[in-house]
Amino acid sequence: MTTADKWTDAVTIERQGFRISVPDSWWEFDLRPESRDDSIRRMVDERVQGQPEMAEHRDVITSFLRRQAREAWDSGAVYCGCMAQSFGGGPPITASVTVSVIGARTSSGEALPTDPASIAAQLGTRTARKEGDAWREVSTVEIKDVGVAARTRGIEDIPVPGDTRHVRAVLMQTFIPVPDDDARAVALVSGSSQVLDLADSFFDVFDAITSTFRFI
Numbered sequence: 001m002t003t004a005d006k007w008t009d010a011v012t013i014e015r016q017g018f019r020i021s022v023p024d025s026w027w028e029f030d031l032r033p034e035s036r037d038d039s040i041r042r043m044v045d046e047r048v049q050g051q052p053e054m055a056e057h058r059d060v061i062t063s064f065l066r067r068q069a070r071e072a073w074d075s076g077a078v079y080c081g082c083m084a085q086s087f088g089g090g091p092p093i094t095a096s097v098t099v100s101v102i103g104a105r106t107s108s109g110e111a112l113p114t115d116p117a118s119i120a121a122q123l124g125t126r127t128a129r130k131e132g133d134a135w136r137e138v139s140t141v142e143i144k145d146v147g148v149a150a151r152t153r154g155i156e157d158i159p160v161p162g163d164t165r166h167v168r169a170v171l172m173q174t175f176i177p178v179p180d181d182d183a184r185a186v187a188l189v190s191g192s193s194q195v196l197d198l199a200d201s202f203f204d205v206f207d208a209i210t211s212t213f214r215f216i
């Protein structure tokens with residue numbers, strides 16, 4: 001894992017009004033329910049063919065990618081990129097980055113403020129009372145050629161879509177106002193991993209990926 005300025009190979013993805021870059025070793029696939037399983041199967045086959053050492057982790061990686069695709073689709077994401085790499089023969093290290101465009105309105109349709117300071121003020125912090133507790137920091141960050149955005153980062157309990165369970169994960173979310181006063185929307189870039197021991201490294205990776213976000 002590395003930061004964007006050290007990536008030797010990256011791929012830039014363009015979607016509905018934005019682009020973002022990730023290391024070319026990450027996985028991207030069709031999120032649509034009717035085609036995603038076949039897309040993931042073919043991608044895993046191609047990766048295993050090129051990297052035979054991944055064969056023993058085929059089932060774990062396939063299960064992870066299918067779960068991330070399902071959760072990304074259910075949450076309304078328009079892009080999902082995943083990392084699933086094995087280092088030194090151990091189990092794969094996994095992470096994902098999703099991009100969603102969400103309306104800044106209440107359930108009754110009332111417009112909410114989209115300026116970063118107001119968004120940050122609505123996001124609650126959480127302090128860990130003891131080691132191992134969940135926690136969250138809230139701040140604002142400057143993204144080149146985009147501007148200021150609100151951000152959370154921490155170790156959080158994330159609800160599983162369509163379930164009552166939660167999973168604990170490294171989580172960074174950056175709320176980037178869409179540059180259109182009529183849109184009343186934000187682009188939400190979310191990076192997450194359940195490998196808690198690598199939290200600091202993943203915060204660097206998620207920050208580096210988010211720093212490449214641009215509106216088209």
